[in-house]
Amino acid sequence: MGAIDFDSVTKVYDDSSGTVVAVEELDLSVEDGEFLVFVGPSGCGKSTTLRMLAGLETVTDGTIRIDGEAITDKAPKDRDIAMVFQSYALYPHKTVRDNMAYGLKLSTDLTDEEIDRRVTETAEMMGIGDLLDKKPGSLSGGQQQRVATGRAIVREPAVFLFDEPLSNLDAKLRKHMRTELAQIHNELRITTIYVTHDQEEAMTLADRIAVLNGGELQQVGPPKQVYARPANHFVADFIGSPSMNFVDVTLDGQHLRLDGPDDDWSYEVSDGLAEIVADAGVTEYIIGVRPEDVRLGDDAPAGKTVEGTVEVVEVVGSDNFIYLESGGQEFRYRAPTEVEPAVGETLTVTFDEDHIHLFDRDSGEAVAHGTSEADGSSRAVSRSVTAED
Amino acid sequence: MSYQSDEQIRERYGLEERTITDRLRENWVGYLFIFPTFLMFSLLFYYPIVRGVYLTFTDTKLGLSGQFIGLDNYYWLLTNDLFLFAFGWTLVFVFGVTGLQLVLGGLAALLLSELSNYRRWISAVVMSPYFSAPLAGGVIWLWFLDSSFGFLPRVFADLGLVAPGFLSEGLWPYVSLIVAQTWHDYGYAAIIYAAALINIPSDQYEAAALAGAGRLRRFRDVTLPHLITPTIIILALRTAYNVAEFAQPFELTGGGPGTRTMLLSILTYRVAYVNNSFGRGYTVGMAMIVISMTAAVFYVTVIKGEEELYV
Amino acid sequence: MLNDTRRTRTLLYLGLGAIALWALLPYLWVLRTSFLDSFTAIDPNAPYLPSLDNFTLKSYGQVWSRFDFVTFFTNSIIVSLGATVISLAFAIPSAYAFARLDFPGRKLLFYTAVFTIMFPWIVLTIPVYEVFTWLNMINTLEAVIIALSIFTLPQAIWLLQGFFRQGIPENIEEAALLDGHSELTAFLRVVLPLSLPAVAAAGLFSFIIAWNNFLWVFILTTDKSQRTATVAIHYILGSDVMRQWNVLMASAVLLIVPPVIFYTLAQRYVGEGIGGGY
Numbered sequence: 001m002g003a004i005d006f007d008s009v010t011k012v013y014d015d016s017s018g019t020v021v022a023v024e025e026l027d028l029s030v031e032d033g034e035f036l037v038f039v040g041p042s043g044c045g046k047s048t049t050l051r052m053l054a055g056l057e058t059v060t061d062g063t064i065r066i067d068g069e070a071i072t073d074k075a076p077k078d079r080d081i082a083m084v085f086q087s088y089a090l091y092p093h094k095t096v097r098d099n100m101a102y103g104l105k106l107s108t109d110l111t112d113e114e115i116d117r118r119v120t121e122t123a124e125m126m127g128i129g130d131l132l133d134k135k136p137g138s139l140s141g142g143q144q145q146r147v148a149t150g151r152a153i154v155r156e157p158a159v160f161l162f163d164e165p166l167s168n169l170d171a172k173l174r175k176h177m178r179t180e181l182a183q184i185h186n187e188l189r190i191t192t193i194y195v196t197h198d199q200e201e202a203m204t205l206a207d208r209i210a211v212l213n214g215g216e217l218q219q220v221g222p223p224k225q226v227y228a229r230p231a232n233h234f235v236a237d238f239i240g241s242p243s244m245n246f247v248d249v250t251l252d253g254q255h256l257r258l259d260g261p262d263d264d265w266s267y268e269v270s271d272g273l274a275e276i277v278a279d280a281g282v283t284e285y286i287i288g289v290r291p292e293d294v295r296l297g298d299d300a301p302a303g304k305t306v307e308g309t310v311e312v313v314e315v316v317g318s319d320n321f322i323y324l325e326s327g328g329q330e331f332r333y334r335a336p337t338e339v340e341p342a343v344g345e346t347l348t349v350t351f352d353e354d355h356i357h358l359f360d361r362d363s364g365e366a367v368a369h370g371t372s373e374a375d376g377s378s379r380a381v382s383r384s385v386t387a388e389d
Numbered sequence: 390m391s392y393q394s395d396e397q398i399r400e401r402y403g404l405e406e407r408t409i410t411d412r413l414r415e416n417w418v419g420y421l422f423i424f425p426t427f428l429m430f431s432l433l434f435y436y437p438i439v440r441g442v443y444l445t446f447t448d449t450k451l452g453l454s455g456q457f458i459g460l461d462n463y464y465w466l467l468t469n470d471l472f473l474f475a476f477g478w479t480l481v482f483v484f485g486v487t488g489l490q491l492v493l494g495g496l497a498a499l500l501l502s503e504l505s506n507y508r509r510w511i512s513a514v515v516m517s518p519y520f521s522a523p524l525a526g527g528v529i530w531l532w533f534l535d536s537s538f539g540f541l542p543r544v545f546a547d548l549g550l551v552a553p554g555f556l557s558e559g560l561w562p563y564v565s566l567i568v569a570q571t572w573h574d575y576g577y578a579a580i581i582y583a584a585a586l587i588n589i590p591s592d593q594y595e596a597a598a599l600a601g602a603g604r605l606r607r608f609r610d611v612t613l614p615h616l617i618t619p620t621i622i623i624l625a626l627r628t629a630y631n632v633a634e635f636a637q638p639f640e641l642t643g644g645g646p647g648t649r650t651m652l653l654s655i656l657t658y659r660v661a662y663v664n665n666s667f668g669r670g671y672t673v674g675m676a677m678i679v680i681s682m683t684a685a686v687f688y689v690t691v692i693k694g695e696e697e698l699y700v
Numbered sequence: 701m702l703n704d705t706r707r708t709r710t711l712l713y714l715g716l717g718a719i720a721l722w723a724l725l726p727y728l729w730v731l732r733t734s735f736l737d738s739f740t741a742i743d744p745n746a747p748y749l750p751s752l753d754n755f756t757l758k759s760y761g762q763v764w765s766r767f768d769f770v771t772f773f774t775n776s777i778i779v780s781l782g783a784t785v786i787s788l789a790f791a792i793p794s795a796y797a798f799a800r801l802d803f804p805g806r807k808l809l810f811y812t813a814v815f816t817i818m819f820p821w822i823v824l825t826i827p828v829y830e831v832f833t834w835l836n837m838i839n840t841l842e843a844v845i846i847a848l849s850i851f852t853l854p855q856a857i858w859l860l861q862g863f864f865r866q867g868i869p870e871n872i873e874e875a876a877l878l879d880g881h882s883e884l885t886a887f888l889r890v891v892l893p894l895s896l897p898a899v900a901a902a903g904l905f906s907f908i909i910a911w912n913n914f915l916w917v918f919i920l921t922t923d924k925s926q927r928t929a930t931v932a933i934h935y936i937l938g939s940d941v942m943r944q945w946n947v948l949m950a951s952a953v954l955l956i957v958p959p960v961i962f963y964t965l966a967q968r969y970v971g972e973g974i975g976g977g978y
Contacts, residue, residue: 015804019395056874060413061402076877083878089871093894106880260543416803418883422793423809426853429790433850434816437827444827451829493719500715513964514720517727520963521956522912524930528937528952532733533726536744538945540729559794604708626818633820636914640934654822661826662919674823685818687809 001067002080002158002191004030004053009062011215022048024215025062032067033189039202040212040238046195050161051211053193055085066158077107082152083161086168088144090136090151096123097132100151107155122154125184142173153184162194166201178204199239203227211235229375233364236288236357240311242332244288248361251283257303258287265327268303270353272371277358280367288357291321291334297350305350306331310341324349337364422623445672451665462672471648472656476676479653482638483631483680489571490627491620494578499612501579502586512583519576527640531556562650566638573637574630578623585619586612591609618691625688629681650662653677727956734759734950741946759946763954766947771925772932773954778916779841779928780910783848787856787906790849792899795860796887800873817854825919832920839922847916852906859905863898864891901966909961929955 011023013211023045030036039048051057053064055076063070071079082103098118104110110118123129127147136144145165152160162181166174182205186191196202202209204225210220211234219231228344230236236244247265249258256274258267267287269277279287297305308324308331320340324331324347333349341347354370399405445462449455466472497515501508518526529616533540534555545552555565589612597607637652638644642660644651653676661670721810732750740746740754797803798810827831829838837843868891876886877930893900914930921927927935933951937943 010402012398012402012404014395014399019398019404021398054874054878056877075882076874077880077882081878083875085871085875087870089869089875091872091875091890091894092869103879124676412804416801419797419801419806420805422797423806424800426790426794426813426857427809429850430813430816430851433831433846434824435817437824437831438819440830441823441827451819451833456763495783496715497719500719503712505854507910509964511716511720513960515723516963517960518723520908520912520959522930522959524912524914524934525956528933528948529730531937532945532949533729538733538744540725543744558824572722576723578868629818629820630728635822636930639914640937654820657822657826667826667830671823671826674820674826677820677823681818681820682815685815688818689814692814 001032003032003067004028004080004159004191004193005063005065005068006049006053007065008064009049009052009064010060011045011052012060021050021215025130026217027303028210028217028220030191030193032191035185035192035194035205035207036210037194037196037202037206037208037257038210038212039196040218042178043216044140044212046197046212047163050083050193050195053082053159053355054161055079073191080158081161081196082147082155082157082159083163084152084165085329086164088136088148088168089373090144090147092136093334095133096128096147098138099147100154103155118154118156126150126153141169145169145177149181149184152182158191160190160192162192164196166196167198170297181205183187191248200241211238213238222386229366229369230288230357231366233286233288233359233366233374236359236366239246240290241385242356244290245294246286246288247327247331249285249287249327251266251277251285253278253283258285260306260327261329262327264301264307267306267356268301268372273353273358273368274375276368276371280360282362282367284358285363286359286361286364288359289351289355291332293351293355294331294333294335294349295351296335296339296349300348300350304353305348307346307348308333310343310345310347313340313343315340322347439517441671441674444668445675448666449668451662451667455668456593458668462669465669466676471651472673472676474648475651475653475656475673478563478630478651479677479680481563482570482652483628485567486570486574486631487624487627489567490575491623493571493575494580494623495582495620497575497579498582498586501583503651511522512579516576516579519580521573523573523634523636524640526573527637530565530572530637530641534565548691557646562642562646566641566650569641570631570634570637574627577627581619581623582616585615589615621691622688625684625691628684629688631639631678632680632684701937730952731948733946734953736946738944738946741949744978747909753976759944759950760954762947763946763951764946767932767936767951769929769932769951769954772929773925775841775926776911776928776930779844780907782841782845783852783910784903784906786845786849787852788899788903789901791853791856791860792892792895793887796864798857799861799864800868800891809838813857817858821851822915825915829919837959838920839926841926843920844917844926844928848910848913849921851913851916852909855909856902856906859902860895860898863895863902867898868894904962904966908962911959 006028007027009023009026013020013022024296026045026049038049040046043103048057052059055071055074059072062072064072066081068145093101094102094119096118097116100117100122104115104118108115120132123132126149128143128146128150129138132268135149145168165181166177169177179203185205194202194205206223208220209223209226211218211226213234219226219235221229222272226235227239230239232244237246240386247260249260249265251257252259253273253274255267256271258269260266306326308326309331310322311325312323313323314321314323315337318337320335320337322333322335322339322341324333331349333347348355352370356368356370357366358368359366368374411612427589444455446457446459447455448458448461501512501515504511521529532538534542536542536552536554536557539555542552553559554563555561593611594607597611599697602610633654634652635658638650638652639658640685642650644655657670657677660666660673664670704803732748735755735757736746737754737756737758740750746754798806832838832843832847833930835843837846872890872894873881873883873886876890877883881889912930913928914934917926917928917931918934921931924932924935929951933948933955936948936951
């Protein structure tokens with residue numbers, strides 16, 4: 001069992017260098033067996049949140065519960081959790097076997113034989129069975145990562161915590177370990193909280209993603225939802241690579257048109273979208289379009305096209321990334337391989353109304369995703385998720 | 390994040406109500422670990438320093454508690470020719486020795502850094518004077534310069550020259566003291582510089598070489614900038630230590646002949662323990678404290694700049 | 701280094717040779733005297749490198765019988781070991797707290813400790829002498845041990861905190877906390893075993909500093925029986941008795957050799973830790 005509740009959890013660092021709110025009134029529930037990923041830029045509070053859950057940081061205000069029991073004041077060892085650190089934090093003077101057995105020896109009554117059996121079993125599962133008698137210093141980064149993960153698994157805790165566990169690996173190994181971690185979670189079904197700054201890692205691993213920025217929860221939901229219906233401008237910008245195109249637009253209600261920064265840039269909208277937008281009572285917007293939702297606009301209806309000058313063409317094999325200059329800023333277009341314009345050429349592109357995102361320029365909140373209304377303020381989203389659970 | 394002042398944040402989360410007991414409870418491990426040292430420092434360091442400053446306003450002698458006499462000791466100090474001489478000579482000694490140690494230590498470190506084989510052993514030889522007892526340093530140089538049996542006078546004689554009295558004649562005792570002290574401690578500068586040189590990434594040299602920089606230019610553009618912080622650290626620390634240096638000059642000349650090479654450290658000793666005047670002894674020491682602590686302020690300022698490394 | 705030429709190599713060796721000569725020559729003169737018999741030692745006509753016939757180890761035997769050097773060196777070992785043990789016992793936890801724990805007041809205490817390294821100790825002896833007088837401890841080895849341990853403490857702290865900062869993997873205590881340790885046991889059972897090499901180096905360093913110290917022993921003792929080797933050599937040199945230079949120089953060599961050997965052994969650590977001084 002390992003259901004987790006964050007109830008208005010706040011962390012304030014208060015020392016001689018100033019008073020900083022690292023995490024502000026976080027409300028979040030994680031179901032037993034769920035894989036939840038905290039993602040956000042550095043300094044957003046994701047690691048602090050994880051460390052408060054582990055008991056490595058004190059909680060300034062609020063309560064954390066595991067299975068309904070408040071653990072806020074408990075020592076780390078009494079929380080039934082295991083953690084994998086970015087630096088792995090293996091004991092350099094102990095063998096792999098002793099590293100993995102150490103927690104069991106300290107905190108359980110298991111016999112030595114039982115501990116040894118579990119260590120060997122877990123090591124086989126992690127593919128490090130032949131390394132058991134080596135010291136961490138003689139292992140490669142990937143092997144150390146496996147040992148660190150194995151050390152957590154062997155404990156069979158209620159909750160796994162991962163603090164950027166793959167950041168120190170090279171790109172290829174990182175992807176490989178990502179798949180392995182997903183498999184392990186599928187097998188064990190132990191509640192996992194995973195912190196990363198890599199949105200791609202978050203998307204591929206998570207049952208649900210929690211996006212944090214500046215200590216505040218921006219949005220929480222399944223990867224698809226966070227991707228397709230970002231709650232605000234920050235989430236839309238952070239999730240997705242290459243990231244979403246943004247253009248500042250002003251609604252011309254009379255002509256049902258979004259006017260860009262100069263005469264070249266305008267986009268006609270339908271009655272349905274105009275209605276949603278009119279209800280919101282805002283005229284200053286940021287329009288967002290994902291690069292993969294852009295296509296060539298030769299046969300598109302007039303008024304729904306954008307023109308741009310080709311600046312860079314990146315051939316990645318499966319697609320071509322084309323960087324256009326339009327309305328005085330960069331506009332990214334993920335094109336099929338057959339579209340390979342020359343640099344300097346003018347390209348007409350379009351995108352469907354279903355694929356555009358509109359954000360209130362003042363608050364950054366999403367107003368519309370395609371022709372449907374956005375889900376309301378991001379705060380409300382996080383609260384409603386809490387209520388459902 | 391909503392922007393609030395520190396006070397607003399503290400008020401909102403009740404941080405202002407936290408008492409000293411709360412803080413102690415939260416950080417008890419840190420305080421527990423630091424407490425024994427703090428206690429020891431208090432008893433044998435902080436208290437004595439304060440007590441010493443008080444002594445300077447009294448005529449305390451060994452074994453007798455003295456009377457409060459106001460600024461008399463300071464008046465005595467500033468009108469005392471020997472003190473004024475010792476103060477000036479100490480400054481000359483300290484800056485001469487520190488400067489020479491810096492140059493010689495830097496040179497030794499630079500040469501050693503170019504060496505690929507046997508570096509450890511040659512380093513050990515080059516730095517060895519630093520690890521000998523300062524008193525032994527005094528004995529060694531006393532013997533080395535001894536006018537009857539010493540090495541240097543003998544070399545002079547064998548060359549048909551008349552050796553001066555290295556520890557007694559004219560300016561020679563001053564030179565001898567400075568040279569002997571440089572010998573003993575230049576290894577310190579060499580150690581610090583060597584550590585700094587090892588930490589210069591070699592790709593910086595390669596990049597400079599690719600850019601067409603010659604040996605001298607590489608030294609100026611790559612090596613020198615990395616030596617600025619160590620230089621200030623050595624200057625500050627060696628200044629403090631050279632001011633406080635006692636054993637080696639005490640053994641070598643003891644301030645003599647007569648009082649001609651009197652340093653503040655030896656004068657402090659003589660006033661306090663030979664004349665039994667603790668109050669005046671500490672008053673002489675105040676001059677040393679002023680020099681040392683000025684150096685310490687420089688030092689702390691520098692290491693504060695590299696807080697990541699040290700604090 | 702890049703593009704070496706024969707000429708620069710030669711210059712390099714010449715420079716190093718000159719520095720090594722400068723470092724060693726005063727030593728060698730002492731060493732030469734210590735290996736000669738008492739007559740040749742002061743013979744102005746003996747060659748710089750006397751013939752092998754005149755070399756003898758006799759003076760090293762006489763050191764122990766002519767003076768009370770057994771007592772002096774025993775005292776040196778006692779006070780150095782005592783000071784090393786005490787200063788390590790204090791330095792290990794406080795260096796750890798400075799390096800890896802965070803608590804209000806840490807920086808202030810740390811900088812004060814830095815100031816202690818740079819304080820002119822000769823001045824400090826005056827009020828400390830008073831303290832020991834009140835405690836009725838003047839002229840005891842215990843007082844010398846306590847004084848030397850406070851003298852070596854700041855440097856031991858400095859050396860160890862550098863190691864704790866860089867030589868212990870980050871998060872290791874936190875991993876231990878999650879594995880079932882408390883903060884205290886995590887330090888004792890995980891961090892300390894990892895630190896043994898650095899603790900040994902700090903101990904060696906403290907030992908050298910205490911062994912070499914002259915000031916505190918000189919100030920705090922009056923009895924011959926309480927003298928360490930440094931102070932004893934000072935008194936013998938200053939006395940009017942017929943000096944046997946070869947024996948005296950042999951005792952100086954015995955005083956110098958242990959620290960130099962220890963330094964060579966601990967060289968790797970000393971370079972990193974010495975930033976805080978001597």
